[in-house]
Amino acid sequence: MKKVYVIGHRNPDTDSICSAIAYANLKNQVEGNGYEAYRAGNINGETRYVLDTFGIKDPKYVSDVRPRLKDVNLNLVKGAKATDSLKSAREMMQTEKIVSLPVLDGKKMIGLVSISDVLKADMDVYDNEILAKAKTPYKNVVETLDGTLQAGDIEGYITEGKLTVSAASVDTMEEFVTAKDTVIVANREDAQIGAIQTGVQCVVVCMGTEVTDKVLELAKEKNCRIITTPYDTFTASRLICQAMPVSYIMATDTIVSFNETDFVDDVKEEMTKKRFRYFPVLNADNEFVGFISRRRILEFNKKQVILVDHNEVSQAVEGLEECEIMEIIDHHRIGSVETVSPVYFRNQPVGCTGTIVAQMYREQGIEITKEMAGLMCSAILSDTLMFRSPTCTPVDEQIARELAQIAGIDVEEHAKAMFRAGSDLSGKTPNEIFYMDYKKFNADTIDFGVGQITSMDQGELDDIKASILEYMDSVKEEQGLDYVFFMLTNILEETTHLLICGPEAEGVIERGFGVTPEDKVAILPGVMSRKKQMIPNLLNAFQQ
Structure with missing residues (x-):
């Protein structure tokens, strides 16, 4: 409910x-x-x-x-880790039917990646050292290629070398393949051995080829990783760039985010100035709590x-x-x-x-x-x-x-x-006393406020008269009121000493109560109720 x-x-x-x-x-x-x-x-x-x-x-x-945004039904998204692959980020966005994904360190948002960022990174790759520049985790390569690690440690990153597809003969391989490269090969054992002997750090063997013990032993000797994939060399070469971590392409400086305590109306106004579809919402600890979109703003129930x-x-x-x-x-x-x-x-x-x-x-x-x-x-x-x-x-x-x-x-x-x-007013400031029971009212074009405090000790009420009278002037100016009144009501004597502030306030009290104030104070015997006695009499006085 x-x-x-x-x-x-x-x-x-x-x-x-x-x-x-x-x-x-x-x-x-x-x-x-x-x-x-x-x-x-x-x-x-x-x-x-x-x-x-x-x-x-x-x-x-x-x-x-x-x-506030915390009252809106946000789009709750799990988010990606900085090391997650572009492929996994794309699949997550497709599953969630969103076009942006937060990149999280625990719960804190460190970046934002969009579907357009992923597509651009996948299609506009002309740099054969991109995997090393992106510090691509080997586990991403295995997952992206639906592969199996046959030799080497799955932990670690590609930090050196270029990406090469070996289609040449073994005799000319050294012209294209150098140490620390990542090489994609087909099912030829001599090409696999030649790449390993060149000193590459990883060999991707395509078409589901079963790697021989001879190749595996050489790979272990040369500290070279062997990954097998069911894809052919063309498909593998197209997919492998999607193994790059999202941290390489995520936005960090251009993110427009909101806090969950931001007012919905303020967010609406800001969203009209931007062309983004989804905006991340954070809490006070900079933790991601969900996405807000224009559609969810429109569907929000008050x-x-x-x-x-x-x-x-x-x-x-x-x-x-x-x-x-x-x-x-x-x-x-x-x-x-x-x-x-x-x-x-x-x-x-x-x-x-x-x-x-x-x-x-x-x-x-x-x-x-x-x-x-x-x-x-x-x-x-x-x-x-x-x-x-x-x-x-x-x-x-x-x-x-x-x-x-x-x-x-x-x-x-x-x-x-x-x-x-x-009525224990000891230690209280005029501000605290004044707002203990204070309400604002309107009578046509007249705005006024009436406060009240009750006590069984008239001496206590007398002690605060001067400070409250002085404070009433500031209340009148700050709140843009025409008049301010404050009732000092003695419960036992059933009398109110009314403090007044405003132009011709004395005349208002004279018309309303038939009493002439002295030094901005009107003594009103029998007046104890703001609702039934004070407000009706003031309204009548204003209308005269």
């Missing part, structure tokens, strides 16, 4: 991560394996406490879901994604527009996500996506384990601020308390421990 990514929003909170894990688990039990939870950002302190408490591994991190706890492109993982969205499970306003075809979209007015996922377990008749119950209960407690948030519904609280019983936890004690872990 093809892998399906189950993923929450960027800068994930506890609900985003826990609901993704729980929903992937549900889908795997209902439909079989293939669903895997991912996260689109770092795990905050609160979520870390939850995962550690229930012994759950961190979801894998993914910053960009645009398809990644399949299930969105959890969000449905806006601005909040989604990078590259979502190049994926196939299968489902959306969310409890926020319906945003800007567009799909090519109809999808399963479950959106309910509850305080937490974890509440929806828990309902789906029951609807499917799937038993909720202690671990999954702990995750979903934690998600609800986090999103509803332990039932204090105005987004909390009776359904959220009822399900959370039922899940707590399954998980064997005390709701109040567990929630306090979570919040303490999440």
